[in-house]
Amino acid sequence: MTEVTRELARWVAASQFETIPAAVRQSGVRSLLNWMGCAVGGSAHETIDLAIRALAPFSGPGQATILGRKERFDILNAALINGMASHVFDFDDTHLKTIIHPAGPVASAVVAFAEHRRVTGAQLLHAFILGVEVECRIGNAVYPAHYDIGWHITGTAGVFGAAAAIGKLLNLDEQKMIWALGIAGTQSSGFREMFGTMCKSFHPGAAARNGMAAALLAEQGFTSSNRVLEAPRGFAHVMSTSRNFDEVTRGLGEVWETALNSYKPFACGIVIHPAIDGCIQLRNEHGLKAGDIARIDLKVDPLVLELTGKRTPQTGLEGKFSVYHSCAAAIVYGAAGEKEYSDAAVRDAANIALRDKVHAVAHDNIAEDEVFVRITLKDGRELDKHVEHAIGSLERPMDDHALITKFNGLARDVLPVAKADALREMCWKLESLQNAGDLARAAAHD
Amino acid sequence: MTEVTRELARWVAASQFETIPAAVRQSGVRSLLNWMGCAVGGSAHETIDLAIRALAPFSGPGQATILGRKERFDILNAALINGMASHVFDFDDTHLKTIIHPAGPVASAVVAFAEHRRVTGAQLLHAFILGVEVECRIGNAVYPAHYDIGWHITGTAGVFGAAAAIGKLLNLDEQKMIWALGIAGTQSSGFREMFGTMCKSFHPGAAARNGMAAALLAEQGFTSSNRVLEAPRGFAHVMSTSRNFDEVTRGLGEVWETALNSYKPFACGIVIHPAIDGCIQLRNEHGLKAGDIARIDLKVDPLVLELTGKRTPQTGLEGKFSVYHSCAAAIVYGAAGEKEYSDAAVRDAANIALRDKVHAVAHDNIAEDEVFVRITLKDGRELDKHVEHAIGSLERPMDDHALITKFNGLARDVLPVAKADALREMCWKLESLQNAGDLARAAAHD
Numbered sequence: 001m002t003e004v005t006r007e008l009a010r011w012v013a014a015s016q017f018e019t020i021p022a023a024v025r026q027s028g029v030r031s032l033l034n035w036m037g038c039a040v041g042g043s044a045h046e047t048i049d050l051a052i053r054a055l056a057p058f059s060g061p062g063q064a065t066i067l068g069r070k071e072r073f074d075i076l077n078a079a080l081i082n083g084m085a086s087h088v089f090d091f092d093d094t095h096l097k098t099i100i101h102p103a104g105p106v107a108s109a110v111v112a113f114a115e116h117r118r119v120t121g122a123q124l125l126h127a128f129i130l131g132v133e134v135e136c137r138i139g140n141a142v143y144p145a146h147y148d149i150g151w152h153i154t155g156t157a158g159v160f161g162a163a164a165a166i167g168k169l170l171n172l173d174e175q176k177m178i179w180a181l182g183i184a185g186t187q188s189s190g191f192r193e194m195f196g197t198m199c200k201s202f203h204p205g206a207a208a209r210n211g212m213a214a215a216l217l218a219e220q221g222f223t224s225s226n227r228v229l230e231a232p233r234g235f236a237h238v239m240s241t242s243r244n245f246d247e248v249t250r251g252l253g254e255v256w257e258t259a260l261n262s263y264k265p266f267a268c269g270i271v272i273h274p275a276i277d278g279c280i281q282l283r284n285e286h287g288l289k290a291g292d293i294a295r296i297d298l299k300v301d302p303l304v305l306e307l308t309g310k311r312t313p314q315t316g317l318e319g320k321f322s323v324y325h326s327c328a329a330a331i332v333y334g335a336a337g338e339k340e341y342s343d344a345a346v347r348d349a350a351n352i353a354l355r356d357k358v359h360a361v362a363h364d365n366i367a368e369d370e371v372f373v374r375i376t377l378k379d380g381r382e383l384d385k386h387v388e389h390a391i392g393s394l395e396r397p398m399d400d401h402a403l404i405t406k407f408n409g410l411a412r413d414v415l416p417v418a419k420a421d422a423l424r425e426m427c428w429k430l431e432s433l434q435n436a437g438d439l440a441r442a443a444a445h446d
Numbered sequence: 447m448t449e450v451t452r453e454l455a456r457w458v459a460a461s462q463f464e465t466i467p468a469a470v471r472q473s474g475v476r477s478l479l480n481w482m483g484c485a486v487g488g489s490a491h492e493t494i495d496l497a498i499r500a501l502a503p504f505s506g507p508g509q510a511t512i513l514g515r516k517e518r519f520d521i522l523n524a525a526l527i528n529g530m531a532s533h534v535f536d537f538d539d540t541h542l543k544t545i546i547h548p549a550g551p552v553a554s555a556v557v558a559f560a561e562h563r564r565v566t567g568a569q570l571l572h573a574f575i576l577g578v579e580v581e582c583r584i585g586n587a588v589y590p591a592h593y594d595i596g597w598h599i600t601g602t603a604g605v606f607g608a609a610a611a612i613g614k615l616l617n618l619d620e621q622k623m624i625w626a627l628g629i630a631g632t633q634s635s636g637f638r639e640m641f642g643t644m645c646k647s648f649h650p651g652a653a654a655r656n657g658m659a660a661a662l663l664a665e666q667g668f669t670s671s672n673r674v675l676e677a678p679r680g681f682a683h684v685m686s687t688s689r690n691f692d693e694v695t696r697g698l699g700e701v702w703e704t705a706l707n708s709y710k711p712f713a714c715g716i717v718i719h720p721a722i723d724g725c726i727q728l729r730n731e732h733g734l735k736a737g738d739i740a741r742i743d744l745k746v747d748p749l750v751l752e753l754t755g756k757r758t759p760q761t762g763l764e765g766k767f768s769v770y771h772s773c774a775a776a777i778v779y780g781a782a783g784e785k786e787y788s789d790a791a792v793r794d795a796a797n798i799a800l801r802d803k804v805h806a807v808a809h810d811n812i813a814e815d816e817v818f819v820r821i822t823l824k825d826g827r828e829l830d831k832h833v834e835h836a837i838g839s840l841e842r843p844m845d846d847h848a849l850i851t852k853f854n855g856l857a858r859d860v861l862p863v864a865k866a867d868a869l870r871e872m873c874w875k876l877e878s879l880q881n882a883g884d885l886a887r888a889a890a891h892d
Contacts, residue, residue, distance in 0.1 A: 054668065186636050193684075216500045217496070232596070
């Protein structure tokens with residue numbers, strides 16, 4: 001059998017930043033910006049408060065920033081907490097082939113690490129891209145069987161990505177990189193059963209921390225199996241019912257999974273994104289106000305009603321499962337970020353009045369990322385919008401402007417506007433940063 | 447379906463120390479003594495040196511002792527390191543029904559924890575016993591299918607035990623105990639693929655640390671699924687191909703797995719224990735010296751030659767896979783502890799001369815814990831010993847004297863004799879200790 005683990009480790013250890021295409025680097029920067037917005041925005045969530053309260057007494061020296069907050073933890077605990085914060089809104093990135101959320105485990109590790117050992121922005125970006133490649137390729141090899149069993153693939157594959165990325169920053173040789181992957185893999189964990197609980201966001205955080213620890217142990221010569229991926233008792237056999245190792249090694253350095261990363265424009269399940277997108281487009285094109293509208297009709301994929309058919313949501317979280325609230329908010333606020341899914345927004349009288357005017361009908365021949373929206377105005381006019389591919393899909397990715405809007409909505413909610421804006425600009429300039437540790441420091445709350 | 451997780455959590459939360467039979471408590475004390483000897487003895491191993499070197503820069507305040515050493519770490523990292531040390535010689539306890547090594551994950555957590563929040567010896571013993579019950583019962587529910595897939599069950603089940611034990615010391619209520627088990631379970635990990643590498647001993651350490659963290663998070667209200675064990679996407683379905691939930695809940699408080707714990711008298715694979723046992727018995731009964739012996743003949747189970755048939759071992763580790771070296775050492779030293787498997791012992795001329803006189807023949811009708819030994823002396827006499835059940839088996843458990851001998855051999859190798867002896871006596875008196883934190887402090891190297 002091919003030495004899958006060794007081949008992957010060798011590639012990571014030998015990779016040169018200069019050989020990574022500019023478009024892939026730019027994808028890496030966009031992923032990191034999106035992750036930073038999510039992590040800063042999520043940092044005030046109750047889940048993070050509780051985790052910090054539980055773990056602060058045991059944290060090491062304040063080596064690294066808890067993004068968006070005042071606390072400083074050792075780099076392992078900082079990676080854990082920041083990884084949790086980046087996923088707590090379910091608003092982070094998605095590698096659509098595997099539904100891995102790639103940045104959480106990897107960026108949380110490298111950004112914390114950069115505050116401890118000096119690395120440049122280019123080195124950090126390089127390590128981040130390699131980590132994303134490693135986790136997504138390993139995910140490709142076992143998806144969907146692995147996910148179907150019940151594994152939360154962002155955690156289980158993510159830990160390899162974090163190990164590879166930190167291993168790269170530590171300049172590990174091939175053998176030590178193999179060990180880093182091995183020590184990481186033997187910590188691979190996280191059940192989908194935890195969805196809907198605080199443990200879901202724990203998974204990418206734990207992957208970041210455990211992968212980083214794996215690389216640090218490997219650096220000292222701590223040994224593992226040389227075949228964590230392919231051995232009969234290794235990851236792909238123990239944790240999946242099928243596997244294709246070609247997905248790990250084929251086209252390394254030629255085909256880049258990082259370039260396939262996608263971003264959510266709206267802070268809710270992807271099935272209602274087309275409807276929100278259509279409503280926001282009509283609103284902006286016609287300068288609509290809620291008071292103008294008599295009725296909103298949607299033709300949607302059946303999944304929309306199945307998953308998000310909640311007519312009278314009472315809380316922000318329930319609002320995420322209501323296509324009615326979501327479309328109303330799209331008209332009232334022109335957005336559907338975390339703020340538009342707050343308890344206050346869901347209880348806002350203007351929203352409630354409008355959501356009762358939303359009517360959705362399921363059609364079998366409508367695709368998941370498609371919608372037909374008709375808005376009937378009180379003056380009798382009918383405005384139509386057919387969205388073939390919702391914003392955020394691979395066919396219609398969010399452009400930089402949309403990413404900036406999303407970042408601002410998240411980060412300005414937590415940091416002062418000037419600070420949030422400076423952080424955003426620093427993310428765009430990542431590749432030229434002399435000291436990548438500045439990134440996390442710029443995201444600290446005063 | 448029964449609420450398996452809830453029932454188990456409820457039992458742990460409600461358990462009263464007074465209701466635990468005296469014999470079970472004594473089993474708990476014996477398990478803890480055996481664990482302490484292994485952890486102190488293993489603390490000087492290279493694996494521990496490397497782990498400490500890698501993780502020390504990130505450890506929190508020096509809340510807890512690294513047993514047998516001078517370093518102090520935060521309680522989470524101390525649990526990790528001590529759990530590794532206790533397993534690094536493969537000399538720790540065994541729950542024979544599941545081949546879980548029960549003490550590693552649980553004792554490493556509670557003993558470190560007791561240095562941070564004050565608990566009595568009785569409270570620590572109580573929590574330890576409950577933790578062992580939890581991990582062994584969960585193991586019973588999925589063994590052997592879970593192990594056969596490739597999971598290192600000491601890690602995967604152990605994390606639940608550590609969470610339950612620390613949860614008990616934190617006095618968690620039923621709901622929080624459920625969360626502690628859930629947060630623990632979603633970290634369940636460790637491949638058998640890692641056997642033969644440093645990662646093997648990493649598993650019980652990680653289980654101790656992760657289980658402790660789970661309980662600390664649950665204490666703050668950090669949520670998980672309420673059904674980590676039984677849910678379709680929970681532990682027993684995701685990580686095993688078969689399961690019997692009755693094993694978790696049947697006879698709680700009546701049948702005690704802790705009482706079934708067993709201890710290894712010799713620092714090698716269990717298959718050669720009968721042969722070593724027989725040789726030591728003949729040596730002691732007849733005052734034999736190596737120079738008296740012309741030939742040693744063994745009739746053994748076929749597994750002995752298959753697994754430990756190495757004729758000319760070169761290193762201590764190889765010696766563990768040589769029935770020839772093991773029997774020679776048994777005669778020369780009257781023991782087969784870690785010292786008798788040092789590189790020096792394996793290269794000792796007296797040993798080498800004698801091991802070449804050992805002849806082993808496999809017989810199909812000999813049981814795994816059985817052996818026939820015949821020693822032919824130079825004066826022509828033949829001495830026979832039939833061992834029906836080797837020392838350390840459930841049929842012939844190690845008595846307290848044998849446990850003490852083992853403890854001394856391990857602990858006196860690392861700590862000054864007076865200190866090792868005081869530690870041993872403190873372990874025996876565990877139930878009456880006012881402050882269980884004294885235990886770890888007594889195991890610190892000056």
